[in-house]
Amino acid sequence: MKKKVLVITQNFAPEIGSAANRMERICEILNEAEAVTVFTTEPQYPQRAIYSKDKFRTSSSSTGFIIKRVKTRRYATEKNLFFRFLLYLEVFIKLLLAIRREKQNFDIVLATTPPLSIPLVALFAKRKFKAELVLDVRDLWPESMQIFNHFIATIARRSSYWIERVIYQKADRIIVNSEGFIPFIREKVGESKEILFSPNALMPKEFYSKRIFNTKEFFKIVYVGNMGAAQDLDSFILLAKSLQDHPHIRFQMIGYGADYARIRKRINDERLWNIEIRSPEPRQKIIEHLKSADIAYVGLENIPILHTVIPGKIIDYMGSALPIIGIASGYSKKIIEQARAGIVFEEKQIMAIKKVLLEWASHPEIRFYHGENGRAYAEKHFSWELNQSLLNKFVVGDDDEEKSHDVCLERVYK
Incomplete structure (x- = not known):
């Protein structure tokens, strides 16, 4: 019987960028064996205006799974960190309310970070649906905010470390797109939690x-x-x-x-x-x-x-x-x-x-x-096709110890 998987992400096709592309591919892979529902935003990255063009409207191949979107205000987020954090807050509230209204039950919640607001929504979904939480880590937040020489980024970074630790600890399983993240996350969660290295890849x-x-x-x-x-x-x-x-x-x-x-x-x-x-x-x-x-x-x-x-x-x-x-x-x-x-x-x-x-x-x-x-x-x-079986098994918590043919760079670290 197919498991129901709820995917929560701020970025999704037809948006450009590696975050949207990664989540679209993961959803396509999961939907081959499971039933996937995606909660996300209306296309807005890097600017909402570009998605009114025909070339972006037809750029997504997402089919076969349900996509539910929330609409946000227009923010000039590229240059203004304050507006960027306002966007994160609005997305957090609207996704939280959307999940609160959701009638369907789910077995698995998959959330991707950054920003940290998305896995916070996922913690609520995990509790509501009594589901397992799989966290996909694409970047180390709040650590990566060090690159911004701005007092808002400094305040946000210093006040978010405890949130990051809670999220990692509450996740049942963790996926990372870089092996370089694993030692850092291990310091937060210990040695027992499973971490899957699943890099960005190509079709x-x-x-x-x-x-x-x-x-x-x-x-x-x-x-x-x-x-x-x-x-x-x-x-x-x-x-x-x-x-x-x-x-x-x-x-x-x-x-x-x-x-x-x-x-x-x-x-x-x-x-x-x-x-x-x-x-x-x-x-x-x-x-x-x-x-x-x-x-x-x-x-x-x-x-x-x-x-x-x-x-x-x-x-x-x-x-x-x-x-x-x-x-x-x-x-x-x-x-x-x-x-x-x-x-x-x-x-x-x-x-x-x-x-x-x-x-x-x-x-x-x-x-x-x-x-x-x-x-x-x-x-x-770096091939999605070669790694899809292992990725699917990891997300749904398949304990089958039979060796997978899908080796690539994908590894489960225990």
Whole structure:
């Protein structure tokens, strides 16, 4: 008999970003064996206005499960932390009321964090439905708020540690998308609780095995994703500026975030003709842009909490057979080097990156080596298809000890 699974998430398709994509894929996997109901918000990340466009309306493939949405006010959350926390509060209240009114019973509650307000709603649902709670941790909150140099973030972070501990302890099982989170969570919950490492991953159609590495009229370095406090994109711009005497080398940025407007203004003010900056695109379009690029850039600020993460863009780059160059430390650097998928520096060594980039531009065989290594690693370790059985068993609490064929990087830590 199918178990009823309630999924609570602030971000869901057709929203862009790794959070919405991850939750959509998890729900699709669970719904193959269980009955899934999703409680979420109307599409609003990064800006509500973009979802009035047809290309975003048709970007989601979610079918076969129930989606219940709450509508919130419009907030300018990208630049204003106060409004962002107001949004979290409103979503918390409205989801709480929606679940309070819900007549259906559930066996499992799956909630994803951040923000911490979502698992707080899930604690209420766990008690109401007498259900098991599975917590999906995509980032360490409130620790990751260290990247914001703002008194509101400082107050929120210092006042939230006890909430974080309670949430981890009340969860029956925990999923993480980075192995770097596990030691930290273990300090909060002890050694007995099961933790599943289930990284962000790709669907079969998102892998690209037909890339041709040769010389072209234009050579493109691409960056996709968030443009905010955690990302080192000034180095990307300086790199482009230093290569303006190589007109065949072009740079492309596609994304959103608190620094998007500042970066666009800087590109225009400094007349950086070799950088194209584009507004947010649906995931399918992003994959197409990656397939037409030659090199992918990753840039992470050297902040200790960021050493535990692997951004979803790195997995997308690898699946697209793109050699990776840039600046990263910790877990992200470890995975890229382990896969031999590219070269990343821990410091902002613009001239060193420029030297590598010029070498790659004139040597397609080097790009082929790193790109194919990354794709092969992603197919082995970052595939939703290969991991779906283990993920489903973990969420529903299947105690079957029979070995799963779905190994990848997914592991249950006990």
